[in-house]
Each structure stands twice: as structure tokens, then as C-alpha cells.
Amino acid sequence: MIDASAERGIAFRPQPIGLFHSAAIVFWKDLLIEWRTRARLNALIFFAVATLLLFSFALGPDTALLRQNAAGYLWLGILFASVLSLGESFRVETENSSMDGLKLAPVDARAVFLGKAVGNGPMLFALSFVLLPILVALYDVSIAGGLAALVGVLALGCAAITAPGTIYAAIASNARARDVLLPLLLFPLLVPALLASVKASALVLQGDPMHQLGSWLGLLAGFNLIYWGLGFTLFPRVVED
Amino acid sequence: MMQTEPKALALDIRDVSKRYGPRWALARLSYSLPLGTSLLLTGHNGSGKSTLLRIIATSSSPTAGGLSVLGLDAREQREDVRRQTALLSHSSFLYEDLTAEQNLLLLARLLGAAHARDIVSGLLTKVGLATRADHAVRTFSAGMRKRLAIARVLLKQPRLVLLDEPFGELDPAGIAAMEKIIGEMQDKGTTVILATHLIEQGRALTQRRLHLREGRAVAA
Amino acid sequence: MPTWTSYVLLLAVLGLFGVHLAVPATRAWVWKVLAVLGVGGVVSGSYLALAVAPADHEMGDVYRIMFAHVPEVWMALLALCVNFGASVAFLFRKDLSLDALSEACAEVGLFFGTIGVLLGAIWGRPTWGVWWDWDPRLTTAAIMLVVYSGYLALRKFVDDPEKRATWSAVVGIIAASDLPILWFSVRWWRSLHQRQSGAGKMDPTIWSILMWNTAALMALTIVFAYQRYRIAQATRAREVALPSALPPDSGDVPSEAA
Numbered sequence: 001m002i003d004a005s006a007e008r009g010i011a012f013r014p015q016p017i018g019l020f021h022s023a024a025i026v027f028w029k030d031l032l033i034e035w036r037t038r039a040r041l042n043a044l045i046f047f048a049v050a051t052l053l054l055f056s057f058a059l060g061p062d063t064a065l066l067r068q069n070a071a072g073y074l075w076l077g078i079l080f081a082s083v084l085s086l087g088e089s090f091r092v093e094t095e096n097s098s099m100d101g102l103k104l105a106p107v108d109a110r111a112v113f114l115g116k117a118v119g120n121g122p123m124l125f126a127l128s129f130v131l132l133p134i135l136v137a138l139y140d141v142s143i144a145g146g147l148a149a150l151v152g153v154l155a156l157g158c159a160a161i162t163a164p165g166t167i168y169a170a171i172a173s174n175a176r177a178r179d180v181l182l183p184l185l186l187f188p189l190l191v192p193a194l195l196a197s198v199k200a201s202a203l204v205l206q207g208d209p210m211h212q213l214g215s216w217l218g219l220l221a222g223f224n225l226i227y228w229g230l231g232f233t234l235f236p237r238v239v240e241d
Numbered sequence: 242m243m244q245t246e247p248k249a250l251a252l253d254i255r256d257v258s259k260r261y262g263p264r265w266a267l268a269r270l271s272y273s274l275p276l277g278t279s280l281l282l283t284g285h286n287g288s289g290k291s292t293l294l295r296i297i298a299t300s301s302s303p304t305a306g307g308l309s310v311l312g313l314d315a316r317e318q319r320e321d322v323r324r325q326t327a328l329l330s331h332s333s334f335l336y337e338d339l340t341a342e343q344n345l346l347l348l349a350r351l352l353g354a355a356h357a358r359d360i361v362s363g364l365l366t367k368v369g370l371a372t373r374a375d376h377a378v379r380t381f382s383a384g385m386r387k388r389l390a391i392a393r394v395l396l397k398q399p400r401l402v403l404l405d406e407p408f409g410e411l412d413p414a415g416i417a418a419m420e421k422i423i424g425e426m427q428d429k430g431t432t433v434i435l436a437t438h439l440i441e442q443g444r445a446l447t448q449r450r451l452h453l454r455e456g457r458a459v460a461a
Numbered sequence: 462m463p464t465w466t467s468y469v470l471l472l473a474v475l476g477l478f479g480v481h482l483a484v485p486a487t488r489a490w491v492w493k494v495l496a497v498l499g500v501g502g503v504v505s506g507s508y509l510a511l512a513v514a515p516a517d518h519e520m521g522d523v524y525r526i527m528f529a530h531v532p533e534v535w536m537a538l539l540a541l542c543v544n545f546g547a548s549v550a551f552l553f554r555k556d557l558s559l560d561a562l563s564e565a566c567a568e569v570g571l572f573f574g575t576i577g578v579l580l581g582a583i584w585g586r587p588t589w590g591v592w593w594d595w596d597p598r599l600t601t602a603a604i605m606l607v608v609y610s611g612y613l614a615l616r617k618f619v620d621d622p623e624k625r626a627t628w629s630a631v632v633g634i635i636a637a638s639d640l641p642i643l644w645f646s647v648r649w650w651r652s653l654h655q656r657q658s659g660a661g662k663m664d665p666t667i668w669s670i671l672m673w674n675t676a677a678l679m680a681l682t683i684v685f686a687y688q689r690y691r692i693a694q695a696t697r698a699r700e701v702a703l704p705s706a707l708p709p710d711s712g713d714v715p716s717e718a719a
Binding site for chain 1: 552604607608610611612614615618619620624627628630631632634635636638639642643645646647649650
Binding site: 011012022029033092095098101102106 | 298299300301302319320323324326327328330332333334335336337338339343347348350351352353354355356360377393397398
């Protein structure tokens with residue numbers, strides 16, 4: 001077990017690193033895990049695509065109706081997928097009490113929040129990008145005109161999901177019936193963000209004659225500020241014993 | 242108890258109690274340990290050994306009472322305590338989906354190590370996992386996980402090390418190697434607190450013994 | 462009916478509650494007086510609402526459901542505000558009785574809120590012609606009920622009392638912060654509606670009867686919350702080891718050279 005010749009080079013002087021640096025390391029760690037388990041990521045994408053397909057089956061082949069509601073289906077698909085990916089992101093932390101390992105490293109719990117919340121964001125964002133062509137194909141919407149605006153809506157909407165999602169997933173991952181608990185806590189909470197995201201996306205997809213998009217985006221940005229602020233402040237209370 | 246300067250104490254536990262629901266896992270425990278003196282922690286399952294180690298590591302905080310670790314208050318200076326202590330727990334703290342090397346690199350980077358890769362490869366060689374560095378922890382046996390977990394502890398170069406059943410799941414060669422690692426840490430001035438059922442091995446490595454029964458200190 | 466009678470009842474309820482809080486010796490009986498006041502107030506208030514209040518010139522008799530609906534919703538909001546306050550306080554002082562208070566208030570708030578929303582739906586049927594309208598108030602109230610059902614479900618799914626208390630406090634704070642956002646977003650989403658009615662344009666008789674019912678329900682809210690709080694306290698006393706189980710003094714430390 002011991003090879004004394006390897007002794008050289010181990011010694012170094014551990015030193016504190018900043019909040020954002022540790023958040024970046026946690027973020028990088030999560031991306032690495034996602035990459036190494038990309039089969040799981042693929043399954044998540046297929047799940048979201050299947051959701052979009054199911055909406056069209058549930059409503060029948062009425063193209064006009066589907067086109068009109070496309071924004072709603074897109075966000076429901078993202079929301080359903082987000083619960084799975086958030087739950088998975090904390091299952092990884094509870095498996096060997098790795099969250100304790102991070103805490104004792106030591107990593108500031110707020111850095112863990114930032115790292116994980118920011119890590120879940122791009123995941124959902126990427127997922128929503130995969131869903132866009134499906135949206136075009138299935139629901140006959142045109143996204144070419146407002147792609148830039150749509151990117152903004154998707155980014156803000158995904159961020160609004162991941163901040164409260166991260167803190168609730170941390171709670172649910174330690175409770176019984178975690179798979180039921182996370183959506184039960186998260187879905188009603190996200191109604192405002194969902195309303196704003198759907199409305200803003202619909203304006204992009206169907207035209208915005210009244211120029212309302214800006215105010216919906218502003219609203220969404222405001223929600224983000226509140227959710228991220230609360231998450232950042234309260235997350236340490238959730239993970240510290 | 243002999244009076245010592247607070248600075249020279251590795252551990253100063255004052256009336257610590259810890260409640261888990263209907264049970265007091267620790268009941269008004271007081272104990273102090275001079276720096277550099279290693280402690281053997283014994284007691285049956287459920288006697289409070291692991292709880293005590295978790296509280297010293299600041300992974301968990303006492304319901305009542307307070308403690309200083311390495312002269313630092315465990316509540317007020319928690320970050321500093323965490324920086325200078327390392328806990329080998331029943332849970333390995335390892336990410337199953339990462340490789341052995343990635344697990345150690347993560348900690349090395351969090352500790353601000355400059356040449357993280359060299360340090361980690363040296364450590365993996367030291368614990369005999371160099372050939373498995375690129376394998377996911379998920380494929381490891383219990384003994385290999387234990388080795389990787391001790392490598393995590395060594396990486397932190399702690400002044401106080403807390404070992405919860407370090408010999409569990411190791412074969413006789415592994416136990417001997419673990420004893421050697423513990424001895425080396427002590428030689429470098431690390432204070433060791435060791436909880437184990439292997440009392441013979443434990444006694445050989447430590448100078449003092451604290452026996453717990455139902456969360457209280459008793460004569461063994 | 463003169464308005465001052467309602468304010469007298471309201472003051473009596475609040476005064477009794479103050480006595481109840483300030484003088485622990487009175488806790489054995491004050492709540493019973495409050496319960497009698499509450500039940501009597503609701504019975505007499507129902508009579509006032511059905512027989513004494515004048516019919517509305519637009520909505521006729523249908524509007525009378527307001528005398529029950531509005532105070533119910535107010536009391537629900539009051540209880541949930543206390544829940545929020547207790548949740549914040551818990552994070553500062555880890556006192557399990559604050560957690561007991563949060564739990565009691567969440568349940569009472571959910572109870573009154575559910576009745577309030579049901580009454581609102583019943584009111585909506587003849588007024589709007591549908592049971593449900595995506596009116597901001599109704600929508601916000603309905604989602605609020607789901608949010609707090611989730612909050613109470615979380616309490617059921619966590620065994621360790623201390624962890625449960627902390628996590629519930631966190632969820633309680635986030636849930637309460639979400640409600641104004643929710644209200645705001647639904648209003649923007651709908652962007653049309655009837656304005657909230659205030660005392661200004663209300664008939665004085667109607668206002669005083671509304672106040673009478675509010676005072677009566679306030680008494681009941683206090684009684685319910687207090688009783689639920691006592692049960693919650695008793696539950697905690699059973700599931701949490703008490704300091705009395707600890708040894709009186711840590712004494713000498715037996716330590717042995719290994």
C-alpha cells in the first residue's frame with residue numbers, strides 16, 4: 001500500500017481560495033460528472049422530447065392549436081426535465097455524503113450553491129436548445145426571426161428554475177420520498193417564473209405587436225434576482241448541521 | 242485533569258451534548274487533549290464515537306455545550322478548524338462517477354494546490370492506487386475506497402486527524418499499511434484521534450484512551 | 462348596526478389574546494372564552510350577514526357569501542404571515558417551539574385558506590357564471606394552498622426534528638417570498654380585473670358586519686392555532702430527548718493511559 005519513494009512532491013501548503021474560485025471548482029466537478037455519465041444526460045433529452053411528442057398526441061393533430069400553445073409545451077418539457085436533472089445532481093452528493101466532504105474541504109456552502117445552481121442552468125439551457133428544432137418540427141412554429149430574443153428568454157427562464165430548484169433539491173435529497181417531494185415543492189413555487197417564461201416565449205414565437213416582451217423579460221430578471229438572493233442566503237442553513 | 246494553556250490543546254470539549262431525535266448521542270461530555278497526544282476512542286456501536294468525531298470535525302454541531310479544536314472555537318472559527326483537520330468517516334466522501342485521480346484533484350484544487358496533478362499522482366502511488374487512477378470509484382472494492390479515502394486525508398496535511406474505523410474493510414496487509422501511515426502522520430506532529438474496535442492496534446498507536454458508553458465518558 | 466360594536470368585539474378578542482400571552486396563569490381558561498366568543502360571533506355574524514345586511518343592488522343576495530369568504534381569506538393570510546415570521550425567527554434562534562408555531566400556523570392558514578377559496582369559487586359561479594376564473598386573487602390563493610400543502614408534506618417526510626425544523630423554515634421563507642411575486646405575475650398575465658373593495662365605498666352596515674365576522678373568526682383562528690401549537694409542542698416533547706435526561710453534572714473525566 002505504501003510506496004515511500006512517492007513521498008516527494010506530496011507536500012504543499014494548503015491555502016484558502018475565494019468564494020467564486022471554489023464555486024467554479026464545484027461547477028467544473030458537476031460538469032465532469034455529467035460528462036462521464038452522459039448516458040444519463042441522453043436519457044434526459046429523450047425524456048423531454050417524449051414529453052413534447054406526448055403533448056401533441058394528447059391534443060390531437062390540430063396544428064393551429066399546437067402552434068398557439070407551443071411556448072407552453074416547451075416550458076413544461078423543460079420544467080419536467082429540470083426535476084429529474086436537479087434530483088440527479090444531488091443524488092450524486094448524498095451517495096457517499098460527498099456534500100459533507102465538500103463542506104469539510106472546506107468549501108463555503110454558498111459556493112456550493114453557486115456552483116451547483118450555475119451548473120444546472122447550462123444543462124437545462126442546452127436541453128432547451130435541443131428541444132427547439134423539435135418544437136419547429138412538431139408544432140410548426142418559426143424561430144428564425146427571434147432567435148436572439150428566444151435565447152435570452154431561455155437563459156433567464158432556466159436560471160429562474162435552477163436557483164430555487166437547487167435549494168429544494170438539496171432538501172428533498174435528504175428526505176424520504178424525495179422523488180415526489182421535489183416536484184411537489186418546486187412546481188407551485190415556479191408558477192410565476194413559468195408564466196413569465198411562457199408569455200415571453202409566446203411573444204417571440206407569435207410576434208409582439210404591443211412590444212410587451214421587454215417588460216416580461218424584466219419581470220423574469222426580477223424573479224431571478226429574488227430567487228438567487230434567497231438561495232444564496234438560505235442554502236448554508238440547509239446543508240450545515 | 243492537568244491545566245494547560247488553551248493554545249496547546251488539540252481538543253477542549255466542554256459539556257457537549259448532541260441530540261438525535263429521542264436520543265442523546267452525547268450526554269454532557271467534557272474532555273481535553275494536549276496537542277501531539279494521540280487518543281484512542283473506544284465504545285460499543287452507538288456509544289457516540291462517530292458523533293463525537295463528526296462534532297470535532299465540525300461536520301455536525303453540538304446541541305448544547307461548546308468545544309475548541311486546535312485552540313479554535315468550533316462554532317466561530319469553523320472554516321479554520323475545517324482547514325486544519327481531516328476526517329476519515331464511514332462515508333468515503335468520494336464521487337462514484339469520478340475517477341480516483343479526479344476525486345483527489347478536486348480536493349487538491351479546493352485546497353489551492355499549485356501543482357495538483359503531481360501531488361495527486363504522488364499520493365495515488367503512495368496508497369497503491371497508481372494503476373487504477375483512471376478508473377471510476379464505482380468499480381472499486383471496499384478496501385480500495387478506503388485507500389482512496391485515506392489519500393484524501395493525507396492530501397489535506399491536517400494538524401488533527403480523525404479516523405473513524407480506519408481498519409474496517411482492510412485485509413491484514415492493508416491494516417499494517419494503515420498503521421504505518423498513522424505512525425508517519427504522528428511522526429510529522431499530527432495529533433490522531435482514532436476510533437476503532439481493534440483495541441490492540443489502537444493502543445499501540447495512541448497514548449490515551451477515552452471509552453464512551455451511551456454518550457458518556459466512562460472508565461474502560 | 463353601528464360600527465363600534467364590531468370594533469369592541471375585535472378589541473375584546475385582541476385584548477383577551479394579549480392577556481393570554483402576558484399572563485401564563487390565564488392560559489387554562491382564556492382560550493375557552495375566546496372559543497365561546499368566536500362561535501357566538503360566527504353564529505350571530507351569520508345572522509347579521511343573512512338577515513340584517515341590505516341586499517346588493519347589483520349582485521342581490523349572492524354577495525352575502527362575502528361575509529364569510531373575505532374574513533376566512535384574511536385569517537389565512539394572517540396565519541401564514543405568522544408562519545413566515547416564526548420561520549425567520551427559527552433560523553436565528555434554534556428554538557423548536559418556534560417550529561411548533563410555524564407548523565400550527567401553516568395548518569390553520571391552509572384550513573382557512575381552503576374554505577376561503579371554496580367559498581370564492583361558489584361565489585364565482587353565479588357572479589361570473591363559472592366556478593373558476595383565472596382571476597389573480599383566486600389563482601394566487603389556489604397556488605398558495607398547493608405551496609403550503611407541499612410545505613406540510615415536507616414536514617411529514619423528514620424524521621429528524623431539528624432538520625425538519627430548519628428545512629421547513631427555509632421552505633416557509635421561500636414560499637412566503639414567492640406569494641407577492643405570484644400575485645404580481647398573475648395580474649400581469651391577466652391584466653384585467655375588478656379592483657379590490659375597500660371600506661371607502663362600502664355601506665357602513667355592510668362594513669361593520671364584515672368587521673364583526675372578522676373579529677369572530679380572529680378569535681377562532683387564535684384558538685385553533687393555540688391548540689394546534691400545544692399539540693405540536695407535545696409531539697416535539699415526545700420525539701425529542703429532553704435535557705432532563707442528561708446527567709446532572711459531567712463530573713470528572715475518566716481517562717486512562719493506553
